[in-house]
Amino acid sequence: MAGLKPEETKQIKGMTLRRDPAREACFKVVGSDAELEEWPGMTEISRRQRIHRHMNNETGAVEIAAQCLVDFPEAPWELRMHLARQCWDESRHVAGLYRRLREIGGHKGEFPISNFEWCVTCSLDTLAARLALQNRTFEAGELDLLGQLPAKWREAGDERTAEVLESILADEITHVRFANQWLRLLVREDRRLALKIAMAVRFLSSVTAALAPQEGQLSPVGLAYEEPQNRITQVNVADRRQADFTDSEIDEYLRQSGFQPIMTSNAEG
Amino acid sequence: MPKDDRHSVSATDNFDPALFGPAPARDERFTEKRRWIDCTNFPNDHALRIIEFFHRQMNEELNGVENAAQSLADFPDADWNVRMSIARQCADEARHVQMFRRIFESRGGKLGEYPILNFQFRIIAKLGDLLSRLVVQNRSFEAGGIDAVSFAIEEARKRGDQELVDLFEMQQADEITHVRFANEFISESIRKDPRAALRVAKALTLASTAFIQVMGREAIEKVEYLTDEKGRLEAGFGLEEVKAATAQAVKRRASYESH
Amino acid sequence: MSLSVQDRAEYIATFRFIQVFLMEALARWVPQTPESEVKVLFGRHIWDLAQQADGLGKRGYELRSPSQFSLRPVDSYVELLEEFARTETTPQKIHGFYDVMLPGLAARYQNYLERTDRLLDEPSVRVVERILGEFKRMIGESEALRKELPELRLADKNWPAKLAKREASEPNIVVRRSSAAVA
Missing domain, CATH: 1.20.1260.10 (Ferritin, core subunit, four-helix bundle)
Structure with missing residues (x-):
């Protein structure tokens, strides 16, 4: 796709983001x-x-x-x-x-x-x-x-x-x-x-x-x-697996989320 | 009430039971013959030749429904996608039966007027695995059909028979x-297990032996059409396979013309 | 005169083009339309239109076109589609889509059903009849929403009629191609 036109963007706290979609009044x-x-x-x-x-x-x-x-x-x-x-x-x-x-x-x-x-x-x-x-x-x-x-x-x-x-x-x-x-x-x-x-x-x-x-x-x-x-919400290991995340991706996510201590039991669940 | 086909089979038709299974059921309107030579084979220029062809083709399409349906029943554990394709094939072949019956009757034919051959069902349903059946029914008989129909389309067009052109094009x-x-199924099967190629070769050999027993050399050599290269490529044949099929057809025609 | 396989492939590919275009039109409108009920309606119908396009794309392949092949209709019809996709007000989008464009396309499908041989081309007939049934449901859903939200009704009663007139002004929208180009 071509880049966004200026009228399609908005500035907020120094960041350029896409403008909001339409909403009712x-x-x-x-x-x-x-x-x-x-x-x-x-x-x-x-x-x-x-x-x-x-x-x-x-x-x-x-x-x-x-x-x-x-x-x-x-x-x-x-x-x-x-x-x-x-x-x-x-x-x-x-x-x-x-x-x-x-x-x-x-x-x-x-x-x-x-x-x-x-x-x-x-x-x-x-x-x-x-x-x-x-x-x-x-x-x-x-x-x-x-x-x-x-x-x-x-x-x-x-x-x-x-x-x-x-x-x-x-x-x-x-x-x-x-x-x-x-x-x-x-x-x-x-x-x-x-x-x-x-x-x-x-x-x-x-x-x-x-x-x-x-x-x-x-x-x-x-x-x-x-x-x-x-x-931080508890990582939903079972459903992430169903969603085709690999075990190593789930491990990595758990690690990043500070869930290392419960990783083993959950990852096996 | 199904007709017992033993009444219409001559004593000389003792085909190899390892190659042929039982016939599919037919009602009393139909008479089955076992060999091509025993059918009503009008000469090329005979007015009824095309009418008889519609009848024969209608029954071959019925064999197509029966074979596909039999495979659905016999191989419940086959991959679901291939079962879906086979189920779809049942519907297509059934529609072809209706198409040929419609044109046959609209041109004055009466069901059962000519003998029929059920060799396709007898040969294919005898094969014990789905791979072999698809090799013979779809990749061999139906692929041959693509070539034959291309030829028939041109012939019908030359005669100005647009109704038949439309029918053949749709069938093709x-x-x-x-x-x-x-x-696709065959390639995938061989990719998963290269030994499957041996089953393919065996099935083709069995089918070809059986086919010759039914048709006789005479009928095979009379085949006039060449390979529909474009149709075969669309159908997933490799370029080398298409070239080989063409070379074989050219050789067959040369041999026929030299007689 | 009946349709050849190539004729059928061209019709089906043209219909697919329109279905994909309409799907994209609704998709474009979803973020641009303020009313959440209308976003929901369009969001649901994006999937209907995609499935219908997919069915046509598969059927086209059986008719010897490439898989999921679309054929651009005649320029005047494409211009109409493009102009319609730029419709701005919600009542015009709703009335234009459900009272004009879908019925217009339905009439083209109906015409196809009348022209093709229903036995030879039964798989296309099934696909098209299924689409027609779904169009009825989609139109019904839009009518139910209009009953629920009267503000979606169009003030200019002549607008849909004008659009319908333009839609119907091009009876034949299929661009004929050489046999090599289709296959």
Whole structure:
């Protein structure tokens, strides 16, 4: 694809990112996740806010996959079929979460939203780099999160949301898997893509650092931000395996995530 | 009620039981012959030659359905993709039966009017493994069919028989897909286990021996068509294989013309 | 006069081109369209259109074209498609896509079904009939959404009619090719 035109980009804290996708007027779009409301616990408002945020993330996932179809028309047809299928899956996730949000009394635009994943991923100029970030990083991270969340919702007595999340998890595994399989193939055919992917990962780190909350800054709901190390989710080894991560990739990820002590037992699980 | 084919087989037709299995079931409208010479073989310029051909071809296509269906039933553990292709082949061959029946009847033919040959089923279903069956049915008989149909298309076109051109072209496109999936399956089988090449060679030898018993030298030498190189390449044959098939066909024609 | 195998391959490849184009049009619109329900509708239908294109691409291969081969339609129709893909307002996208472009394409499929020999070309007939059934469902889903969200209704009632007139103005959109070029 050709590089982005200036009118397709935005500047935020010194970083050039793709401009946000369209949203209805009811939504307040903020520039970073740090500006989102994060209500603690599983109170009613916290539950609505969690689903609302997840719904927007899934909307972003539809948009990213759709934009990949637009930006890379020469990609192999089989890969485009996966992306088209992903659009369908993510759309169903949005619809399922929106239905659930309304069932528990929420509504669109009730909380601010951020399009971080879109703005970062769609700044990248190769499909391999986008798959590496969106599917293999963000969605793989969602596997870890969704590996734990259903139990948390059940604990809070919300079986219905737990079921929605479990259904989403099953689909996300397939998205991570096709990305893993295609990335291996694409990199084998063109070694230069490995560099593009490394640069994409570095770009993500830079953007994340630039948009991170300042020390001592309070969140929009007046609470201190949790330290990054406390936000690490337990790695979902079984589903990462299903998503075609190799054992050595999972080991490496566990190591980076500070999970070395539990690696052996989990990796064998 | 299936007809017992023993009534229509002469005492001289004692084919090697190692090469031929039982016939597929047919109802009483049909009479099966075992050898080509016992069929109704009109001379080239006879008005009924083409009508009889439709009937014969309809039954050969029925053999095609039966062989593919038999393989689906006999090899439930085969790779799912190849089973899908075979299931699709069942539908295609069934459609070909309907196509030939339609044109046969529209031109005045009556089912069972001519004797039929079931040698394809008898030979192929006798083979004990899927690789051998696909080698013989798809890669040998149907690939030969691609060549024959190309010739027939040109002949029909020369006669201005557009209905027949359309029919043959469609049949040919379908046969190419059948030969192609078989070629892919065969290549993959040999890649996984090079000894499979021996089974391929054995199957071809058995089929060729059996084929000659049915057809006789006379029928084989009368074959007028050459190789459809483009069709064979589309069907997944290698360039060298196509060249070899062409050389063989040229030799066969030269031998026929010199008689 | 019936269609030859090459005619059929050309029709199927042309249909595939349109299906892929429409899939990409919806994909382009997803990030650009503000209403989340519409994003969801388009996102679902991207997959429908891709599967339909895939079915046509496989059928084309059986008709002796290269696998997943697309044939660009006549220029005037491509211009219409491109212009339509630049549609900006959500009601126009919805009405244009579901009330004009899909029914227009459905009419072309119907015409193909009428022209081809349903026995000889039964595999194409199956693919096309399946697509037609799915079009009905897709159109039905868009109508349900329009009932749910009346703001998606189009103020200019003449707009779809004008678009439909243009869509129908080119009855034959298939570009004939030499036999060597197709195979």
